Amino acid sequence: MTSWRAIPVGVLLLCGGAAGAVPLEEGESGAERARRALASQASVDVSTAAPEGVAPGLFSRPWAVCSDRAERLRDIRPGPSGSGPQELARAGAAVVFSADDGVSGRELWATSDAGRQTARVKDVRSGAAGSQPRNLTRVGDKVFFVADDGVHGAELWRTDGTAEGTALVRDVRRGPVGAAPEFLTEVDGALYFTADDGVAGRELWRSDGTEKGTERVQAFLPGAGALSLGPLTAWGGGVALVSSSVAETVLWWVDARGRPRQVFSRQGAGVIFGLTAAGRHLFFLLDPGTERAELWVAHQGRLTAERVWTFPGDYPAHLTALDDALYFLAGASDWYGNPGDAIHGGELWRSDGSPEGTGLVMDLRPGPEGSMPKDLVALDGELYFTADDGVHGRELWRSNGTAQGTLLVRDLEPGPVGSSPLALTAESGWLFFSAETAGHGREVWYSAGRPWVTSRLLDIAPGTASSNPAGFVRAGFNIFFSASDGARDLEVYAVPFRPWWLCFAKDC
Template sequence: MEDAAGWEEARVVPESEASVDAVTEGDAALSPWIFSQPWAVCSDTAQRVMDIRPGPLGSQPQGLARAGEVLVFSADDGVSGRELWASAADARSISRLRDVRPGPAGSQPRDLTQVGRWVYFVADDGQHGAELWRTDGSTAGTALVRDMRPGPVGSAPEFLTHVDGTLYFTANDGQSGRELWRSDGTERGTVRVHEFLPGPGDLALNQLTAWDGGLALVSSEARETVVWWVGPTGAPRRVFSREGAGVIFGLTAAGRHLFFLLDPGTEVGELWVVRDTSLAAERVRSFPGDYPAYLTPMDDVLYFMAGAADWYGNPGDAVHGGELWRSDGSTAGTELVVDLRPGALGSMPKDLVVMGDALYFSADDGVHGRELWRSDGRAAGTELVRDLEPGPVGSAPAGLTVEEGWLFFSAETAGHGREVWYSAGRPWGTSRLADIAPAAASSNPFDFVRAGWRLFFVASDGARDQELYSVPFRPWFLCFSKDC
C-alpha cells in the first residue's frame, strides 16, 4: 500500500506479534503487514458520524478524499458556509478543519485530489480569490500553496491531476491566460509548465491524464485540436492534431496505451490509440450510433460499452446493441466481449470498475434486470455476480467503488429501497448493510472512501438530508478488537 509505506517508523509485524487490542484506529504505527491482510466489513450497521447541520437540509458532504489516514471533505453547517472538514484520528468524530473564509459564504472547497499524504483543493478565502490549497488533514497543515494571481479574482485552478507525486492543473495567472501548471506542494515549486498560447489569450486545455510517466492532455481552439504528451522535464510533444471540425474526448490511459475518441464531424465515434513506443496515434475502429462510453483500463486493454443507438435515433449495432467491448490497441483485437442480451437493445453495461483481475459492471440481460456482473475479458468468463432483486426490473447497482479488495455500491431492492451493498465478487460474498432509511425508503448512498479503519460515505436517513456515515472496515483480525 502506498499510504502505508509513507508512515514513519513503520515496521513489518510478524503474525505471531500481531495483537488485536494493540492496534487501534488512528494508530501511527500502521504496518505494511497489517494492510496486507484481507479486509472485512466488521458490522452490518452504519452509523451517522455527526449531524453537522441539524434539521432537514443536511450538510451535503462532497468530495470525500483521504489525506494519509484521515478523511477530508467539504460540508455546509448552515453557519460558516461550505468549508473543509476532517475526521478525527480515531475516525469516530469530525470537525471543521479551518474556517478559510469566515462568514456564511464559505470558501467553497472543491476538486479535492489526493497526492501521497496530501489532499489538494481549490478554495476562495475572500482575499486571494479561487487558488490552490492543500491539507494533510490537520488545521496546521491546511494552507494556501501559492497565490498565482494576486487579488480577489484568483487563478481558478482546474483539472487537478496526480502524476507520480506531482500535481498538474490549469490556471490563469492574469498575464499568460489559462496555461498548464504543476506543483510539489510548495510556493516555489508551483510553476507554469509551458505556455501553449503565448500572450494573455486563453487556449482550452482539458482532459489531463497521467500516462507513461508524464501527462497527456488536449488543447482545442477553432482551427485545431491537439493531443499532447508532457514529460517530466515539462517539454510538450504533439501526439496527434486535427485541423478544422472535430472533437477529441475520452482520453484514457491503459498501461502502455493511451486511447481517445474522435468525432471528425460526422457524428461517428472513432477509437484511436497512442503507443508508448512511438508516441504516434493510430485509428483503431469506428463506432456508429452512440459514442463508446465508460472507457475503463485493465492492464494494457481498454474496456467500454459500444453499439447503442444515440439520442438522435442514429442506429448503432443492429445485431448486438450496446454491449461490452474490449481493445488491445489493434484493429483485430478490438472486439465484442460478450452478447449478454441478444438483439438491438443490448445489455447496456455501465459503471465499469476493475477489482483484482476482473472487471465489474451493471448490465441488463433481459432476464434478471439490471444487476451486477463480472468479467475476465472473455465471454466464458463473464457471469452474473448475484441477482439482488429477482425479476425483470433488477436492483440497478450504481456508484461502484473498489476499496481494499471489496466492491461498494448502492442498489435498490423491494422493501429496503436504495441502500449500501458490498461484494467480494462472488454471490456468497455479497451483502447489504442494514437500512439507513427505514423500510422501503432509500438512503441513496454515494461517494465511498476508506480512511483509517472505516468506510465512509454520504447518505440520508429520510428524516434529514445528506450527512456523513461510516461502517467499521479493517483487516479481518481487527474486527475482533474492543473498539469495533
C-alpha cells in the first residue's frame, strides 16, 4: 500500500502536466521536476505548499510515501556483519551517519544526490580504530559531532556532508586528551555544549561552527574544580541546565547573551533531572532525597520554580511536550517494589503546570498493573505513544489530552501479544516506526494517526525474518533509515517520500 491512496479522489488530478507548486517545464521529466523542486526549497517550501487552485485544507499531510519499495543504498561492509549505521542526521540535502566498513574503523559517512551517492565523508583517523564520530547534532544545514582524530583527542567537529566541509571546529583542550564535548544542543541556530578545556574544568560553551565563534559562555565554578553539568535543554531563546556539587544543586537558565540566571537551588542532598521545555513552561523532576520524585515547573519571564505534584513509586518517565503541556508515564511501582498508584498503575498523565491541571489522562488498563505508555511523540497537535491495555497487547495509541480523545490507532497484531511498535519518529505529518507482526517479523510501518492510513511500508527481510529498522530521517525527497535484509546486517536504506502531487509522475 502507498500512502497517497488515502488522499481524496477529487485532488488526484495534479500530477504530470497539471499546474503545481513547481510546474513541469517543456521537455522536463517528473524526476527532473522533483530534483528542481528540491534545489529551490529556499523559495518554495514544498513541505506545505499546495498546487494552485486546490483548497489548502486538503493538504494537512502534503507529503506521501511514493513507493512500497525501499532501496539499500550501498553495502558498506559486505558480508553478514554490516556497517552498523548510527545516528543518522540531515545535513542540507544529504544524510550523514557513522558506520564501520571493517577497514577504516567507525567513521563519518554520507549519502547525497537523493541516495545515489553513498561514501565515506572523510577518514578523520587513519587506521582500523576510526575516529568514532558520535553525538551527531543538526544545526541549520550543518551537523556537529564529536570525534577523535588521534592527535587532538575527542573534540568538536562539523560537516555539511562533504570532505571539504568537514573540519575540526576548535581544539578546545590541546593535546591527545581532548575536551570531550557533551550534551550538544541546538538553540536558535547556535550550538551549546559542555567541555573541559583542562584549565577551567567542565563548563558551558557555544559555537557558530567557526574557531573564533567557539567560546566558553559561562564559568559556573571558577578554576579547575570539579562540577557536574547536566543535560542541556533549549528554552525561551536560551538554554537551561543543571549544575551539581557536593554542597548544592542549581537549575540555571542562560540567555542568548550568555547571562546566567538561577531558577532553582537545592542545598545538600537532591537530584534535578528530566528537564523538558513545553512552550512557556520548563518542567523538571526533583528527588529531594526522599526517593520520591516531585514535578516542578518554571515559567518564562518570572524564572521562578513551583512544585506541582509528588509521585510515589517509580519516577515519572518519557517526559514529552505537546504545546504548553507535559505528558508522561506515572504511577508505576519502582524496582524495589515500592507502590506507585495502587489503583491505576503506570498510565499516561498530563500537566499544564498547575496542580489542578495535572492528572491521569485515561486508565487504559484498569487495575494496578497499568498500560505503561512509552515512546511518546508529538505530531500535528496530538500525542502518539505505545501502550498495553491488557487486551490488544502493546500497540500504537494517540491522544488529544482527554479520555474521550485517547484511542487505539490500529491493532497491528491482533491478540494479547501486540506488535510492540518502536522507534516512533514524526516527519512531515506522518509517523514512521517499526512493528512486529506474525509472518513478517519487525518491519517498517507508517501512519497518519487513523487505522485506514496506517500500514506496513514493506517487508525488507523476507518472511518471518526482521529488518529491525530504526533512525528514520528525511532529506530531500526520501526517508532514510538503517535496516537489515536478513542476510546482511544493518545498512542504510531509503524510500521515496515526496509532496504527493509528485508521486504520480512515472519516473519520479
